[in-house]
Amino acid sequence: MKIFLNGKIADFVEGSSIADLVVLKKLNSNYVIVEYNNQIVQKDSWPEIQLKNEDKIEIFQLVGGG
Amino acid sequence: MSFYKQYQRFKDFDYASFFNRLTDQDIRRIINKNRLSELDYLALLSPRAEKCLEEMAQKAHRLTIQHFGRVILLYTPLYLADYCINSCVYCGFRVQNKFARKKLSLDELESEARVIAGTGLKHILILTGESRKHSPVSYIKECVEILKKYFTSIGIEIYPLEEAEYAELVFAGVDGLTIYQEVYDEQVYSEVHPAGPKRDYRFRLDAPERACRAGIRSVNVGALLGLYDWRTEAFFTGLHANYLQNSYPDVEVSISPPRMRPYPGGAAPRVMVNDKNLVQYMLAFRLFVPRGGISISTRERPELREYLIKLGTTRMSAGSCTAVGGRSGADKSTGQFEISDERDVATMARVIYSHGYQPVYKDWQTI
Amino acid sequence: MSDPLIIGGQKLFSRLFLGTGKFPNNKMIPEAVTASGAQVVTIALRRVDPEFPEENIVNFVPKGCILMPNTSGARNAREAVRIARMARAAGCGNWVKIEVIADNRYLLPDNYETIKATEELAADGFVVLPYVSPDLMVARKLAEVGAAAVMPLGAPIGSNRGLQTRELIRILIEEISLPVIVDAGIGRPSQAAEAMEMGAAAVLVNTAIATAGDPVAMARAFGRAVEAGRAAFLAGPGEVQRYARASSPLTGFLRDED
Ligand code: SF4
Numbered sequence: 191m192k193i194f195l196n197g198k199i200a201d202f203v204e205g206s207s208i209a210d211l212v213v214l215k216k217l218n219s220n221y222v223i224v225e226y227n228n229q230i231v232q233k234d235s236w237p238e239i240q241l242k243n244e245d246k247i248e249i250f251q252l253v254g255g256g
Numbered sequence: 257m258s259f260y261k262q263y264q265r266f267k268d269f270d271y272a273s274f275f276n277r278l279t280d281q282d283i284r285r286i287i288n289k290n291r292l293s294e295l296d297y298l299a300l301l302s303p304r305a306e307k308c309l310e311e312m313a314q315k316a317h318r319l320t321i322q323h324f325g326r327v328i329l330l331y332t333p334l335y336l337a338d339y340c341i342n343s344c345v346y347c348g349f350r351v352q353n354k355f356a357r358k359k360l361s362l363d364e365l366e367s368e369a370r371v372i373a374g375t376g377l378k379h380i381l382i383l384t385g386e387s388r389k390h391s392p393v394s395y396i397k398e399c400v401e402i403l404k405k406y407f408t409s410i411g412i413e414i415y416p417l418e419e420a421e422y423a424e425l426v427f428a429g430v431d432g433l434t435i436y437q438e439v440y441d442e443q444v445y446s447e448v449h450p451a452g453p454k455r456d457y458r459f460r461l462d463a464p465e466r467a468c469r470a471g472i473r474s475v476n477v478g479a480l481l482g483l484y485d486w487r488t489e490a491f492f493t494g495l496h497a498n499y500l501q502n503s504y505p506d507v508e509v510s511i512s513p514p515r516m517r518p519y520p521g522g523a524a525p526r527v528m529v530n531d532k533n534l535v536q537y538m539l540a541f542r543l544f545v546p547r548g549g550i551s552i553s554t555r556e557r558p559e560l561r562e563y564l565i566k567l568g569t570t571r572m573s574a575g576s577c578t579a580v581g582g583r584s585g586a587d588k589s590t591g592q593f594e595i596s597d598e599r600d601v602a603t604m605a606r607v608i609y610s611h612g613y614q615p616v617y618k619d620w621q622t623i
Numbered sequence: 624m625s626d627p628l629i630i631g632g633q634k635l636f637s638r639l640f641l642g643t644g645k646f647p648n649n650k651m652i653p654e655a656v657t658a659s660g661a662q663v664v665t666i667a668l669r670r671v672d673p674e675f676p677e678e679n680i681v682n683f684v685p686k687g688c689i690l691m692p693n694t695s696g697a698r699n700a701r702e703a704v705r706i707a708r709m710a711r712a713a714g715c716g717n718w719v720k721i722e723v724i725a726d727n728r729y730l731l732p733d734n735y736e737t738i739k740a741t742e743e744l745a746a747d748g749f750v751v752l753p754y755v756s757p758d759l760m761v762a763r764k765l766a767e768v769g770a771a772a773v774m775p776l777g778a779p780i781g782s783n784r785g786l787q788t789r790e791l792i793r794i795l796i797e798e799i800s801l802p803v804i805v806d807a808g809i810g811r812p813s814q815a816a817e818a819m820e821m822g823a824a825a826v827l828v829n830t831a832i833a834t835a836g837d838p839v840a841m842a843r844a845f846g847r848a849v850e851a852g853r854a855a856f857l858a859g860p861g862e863v864q865r866y867a868r869a870s871s872p873l874t875g876f877l878r879d880e881d
Contacts, residue, residue, distance in 0.1 A: 196670045215671075221679035222671055223713045230712045248670060250709055252680045254649065255667025255693050256642025256780075256807075256829025285859050291797050313873035502798075505763070532877045563876045 194246045202241060209236040211247065223250045258462050259499050263440065263492060266294075271488055275302040283308045287315055292544045297494050300540035301487045309536060316542035316568045323547050326613045329571040330604065331379035331411070332372055333553075335580045336360050336399055338592070340385025342452035344438070345523050346480060346516055348592045349385045351452065355590045358580040359390050366402050367584040373406040375575055375601035378618035380407040381434060383592075386415035386453060393421050400428045408618050411474070415453070416463035422470035433467040434476040435460065436512065439483040440492035448483055464500055474508035475500060476551060481534070482516030482525030490537040497541075497548050510549025510570065513537050517555050517593040531560055535567055542568035554597040561597055565611050574604035626857065628824050630802060631718060631750030631771045633689060637662045638819065639849040640691070640804065641842065642829025643680055651838050652683040659842035665691045665720055665827065668710050681715075691752065693720040700739035707744050719744060720774065720806075720827075721753040730780045734761045738768060745769030754806050757791035762799045773799060774806035774827065777818065781830045783810025786818060796822040812841075812848030819852025 191204045195211075202211065208226060212219050224231050225248040226239055241247070274295075283305045286296045299305060300312065337359035340349040360368065372380065380403055384391040396414060403410050411432030412425065422433070439445045442457055449455050464475040477496050479489040493511050501509040513534055516525040538550055552561055552569045554576040561572065577583055578591035599607070605615040627634040641661035643652050656664055664684050671677075684690060692710035697703035700723065707719040721744070723736040734755050741753045750771045755761055757775035765773055775792050778784035785808060786792065796803045802824030809815050815826045828845055835841035 195673075215673040217671060217673065217676060218679065221681075221713075223668070223709050225709065230709055232712070249673075250668050250713075251671050251677065252666050252692065252710070252713060252715070253669045253677055254643035254646060254652070254680050255695055256644045256665050256827070256833075289859065309874045309877070310872055317873055535874060535877060559876075563873075566873050 191241065191243045193241055193244065196248055206241050207237050208239045208241070208247070211241070212236065212249075215249075217249065217251075221251050224248070225250070257465070257503060258458075259465065259496050260458055260461055262495055262499050263442075263461070266491070266495070267442075271298075274298065275304065275487075278302050278304040280304065280307065284311070287311050287543065294495060294498075297540055297544035298487075298491050300543060301490050301536065305540070306532065306536060309532070309539065312536070312539040312543060313567055316539040317566050319542055319546045320568050320570070324549075324570050327616050328565060328569060328608050328613050329379065329616045329619055330377060330574050330601065330608075331381055331409075331571060332375075332377050332573055332575050332601070333381045333383055333413070333578070334368060334372065334403075335383050335578060335582070335592070336365065336396070337384045337387070337391045338580050338590070339387035339390035342386050342454040343450050344454065345448045345450070346438075346483065346525075348590060353590075357390075359395075360399075360581055362398060362402060364581055364584065365399055368581065369403055369406045371583045372575070376605075376617050377575070377601055378407055379409040379411070381411040381413055381432070381573075383413045384415070388415070393417065393424060396425060397428045400425065400430055404429045411476075416460050417466070419466040419470050422467040422472060426467075426471045431473040432476065433464060433472050433474070434478075434512070435463045435467075436478040436480060436514070437461055437493075437496070438480045440479055440489055440496075441484045444484045464496075465503070468500060468504040468507050472507065474510065474549075476510045476512055476549070478512035478514055480514055480516055481529040481537075482527055484527060486527060486529045486533055486537065490540070494541050494544050498545050501545060501548065508549065509545070510551055511541060512551040512553065513541075514553060514555055517596070535564070538564065538568045554595040555593070556596055558597045558599060562607060562611060565608065565613055572604065572608075574599065575601040626853070628802060630752070633750075635662050635689075635825075637846070637849075638825040638853055639815070639846050640665065640806075640825055640827040641832065642827060643684070643833075644829055645833040646838060647833075649678055649680065649683045652680075653685050654839045655832060655842035656685050656688060658839050659832070659846040661842075661846070662688055663691050663718070663825075664688045665693050665829070666715070667693050667695050668706050668713070669696070689718055690715045691718040691720050693722045693754075694740070695722045695724070697721075697723050697740075698725045698736075699723060699733070700736040700743065703736070703740040704743050707740075707749060708747075711749070717748060718750045718752065721751060732756055732776070734758060737761075738764050741765055741770050742768035745771075752804065757788045757795055759791075759794055759798055762795050762801075762803075766799060766801050770801060772802040772804050772824065774804045776807040777805050777814070778808025778810075780807045782808055783831055784808055785810055785814040786821075789821070792818070792823070793821055812844045815845055816848040816852035816855070819849055820855045822856050825849075 338349045339357045343350050413434040479493045497509045549570040550568050551571040553573045608615040637660040639661045640663040642665045666680050692715045694703040694706040703723050721740050723733045725733050737753045741751045745751045752772045754774045762773045778787040804825040805818040805823045806827040810831045832841045
């Protein structure tokens with residue numbers, strides 16, 4: 191299955207959830223914000239969202255800025 | 257939005273103790289500020305500030321030249337009708353006064369207009385008493401149609417209108433509104449307006465704002481000096497002008513500081529406002545609203561008017577007559593009040609030149 | 624004397640807002656914040672690069688500070704709104720600095736898109752502080768659509784060139800009832816003090832502190848400069864006399880009456 195992760199094509203095992211993705215990418219789940227097909231998803235629903243082919247995932251985090 | 261809210265903020269303000277706390281140093285510091293707050297303005301209206309009039313005058317003079325140049329705009333009032341259903345105790349046209357009332361026919365208006373235009377003036381201010389029966393908006397419109405042929409700027413000083421009516425007149429060619437609150441103190445307002453539609457304080461207070469919303473180009477507000485404590489009345493007038501200028505930045509805002517004049521058989525002023533008071537008011541206003549216009553009418557004496565040229569004045573009336581049909585001679589009726597400076601337009605123009613200023617007859621044309 | 628700045632219902636006692644970008648390392652940030660006294664700290668939102676995960680900036684901001692995420696990276700109102708909502712979802716509170724930049728050469732803000740974003744976010748309950756080129760009509764519009772403050776630039780971002788837009792900022796301070804916070808361009812404490820003396824409500828500084836030889840010491844210097852400038856403003860500096868004294872009195876004709 192192919193999804194768009196932060197604008198780039200990435201391969202994932204069929205049936206992965208957003209929570210799986212975050213773990214797989216070794217991201218700290220406390221810090222990141224996830225947009226699933228242009229909708230912000232709260233952390234509690236990450237395990238419930240099963241990724242489908244061509245889904246768009248954007249993952250953000252807070253960084254220094256002025 | 258309404259200025260009434262601003263009025264209420266200062267309605268019960270303790271003016272006496274505010275004035276008492278001011279020091280000479282406070283006044284000097286305020287004069288030197290670039291931007292005055294509302295309370296700074298009030299401080300400059302205080303008895304304490306009287307000592308610093310010359311300093312205020314120097315700064316007011318500079319600011320006026322900076323923003324307006326050495327220029328005095330000349331205009332003249334034209335009374336269309338003296339029918340009035342109000343009872344303003346200070347006015348010769350009040351309903352109780354028995355005299356033969358008059359309203360200009362359109363032909364008479366045209367001959368008046370011709371006489372005035374012959375003096376070179378291009379700015380005219382038309383006035384009526386409050387009578388929707390004798391001087392309805394439709395009549396004002398007909399008059400404006402005629403006056404447009406002779407003048408480039410037409411101001412109205414008539415009873416307060418609804419926004420749509422102002423829009424109608426703006427569309428017809430009116431570009432200026434003069435409407436004095438007469439007295440901002442609500443209590444006194446109700447005392448000196450014992451009967452008639454003018455008793456509606458708020459409707460009058462919000463009139464300039466309705467005109468601004470209707471697209472008028474300039475508004476002129478004022479308190480009739482002599483009805484109540486001039487310092488607070490000057491304060492509210494300045495706040496009103498400032499409020500309008502801030503809320504409607506595309507409108508030119510000015511004030512008039514008219515002092516009560518006697519009218520045939522009329523009541524004496526309740527409060528005396530001397531020359532020094534008048535000057536202090538003009539200077540304080542100039543420092544508070546550097547771009548605000550100040551209009552000085554022929555109510556004032558000739559010598560005083562000349563001194564005031566350098567003290568913040570931007571507009572002066574000339575060749576005035578406060579009676580209906582007073583110029584073309586024919587049927588002159590009773591005046592609203594006595595004027596004091598009777599000099600004609602050409603004389604006024606010469607006098608203004610002699611003080612190093614230029615008299616301007618036209619600074620605006622509606623296109 | 625207590626002289627708080629109130630924005631979005633919050634009382635602020637420090638008028639220096641501190642940005643957290645470009646510090647040599649994040650560990651300096653808490654020290655710099657403390658040294659400067661800042662209570663409002665800006666941060667940004669970026670896409671995660673899974674190859675190079677960064678530390679969470681929020682961990683370096685002392686507790687009790689107000690976080691103000693900016694919308695840097697947004698090129699139009701839609702993107703700015705999206706970033707603001709994401710930052711709020713990340714638990715940053717409801718403050719946001721709108722920054723919409725579609726010009727990569729000077730990094731000047733797009734005032735028009737900024738107004739649109741401000742309107743939408745203010746209606747959505749955000750405390751919106753838009754970063755703009757100083758323009759009176761734009762500032763009026765921002766006030767009308769619900770901005771909590773206006774943040775004009777003193778000079779292009781990161782240029783350290785000081786108050787190049789001084790006269791325009793002065794007009795905003797005089798005409799706008801919202802707090803005017805000078806953002807961008809302030810390179811030295813003296814420039815921050817100058818902005819405060821003029822009557823700015825606060826200044827936002829990032830580059831000048833983060834890229835100083837000793838960022839913590841510079842943060843302290845800015846904190847003091849801002850206090851000094853504010854104190855001078857409140858004290859009411861004597862005006863420079865630009866005109867010679869006219870020799871002839873204008874009020875000599877007045878006699879004492881009554
Ligand atoms: S002041 Fe105006 S409204 Fe009052 S009586 Fe005179 S003409 Fe009428």
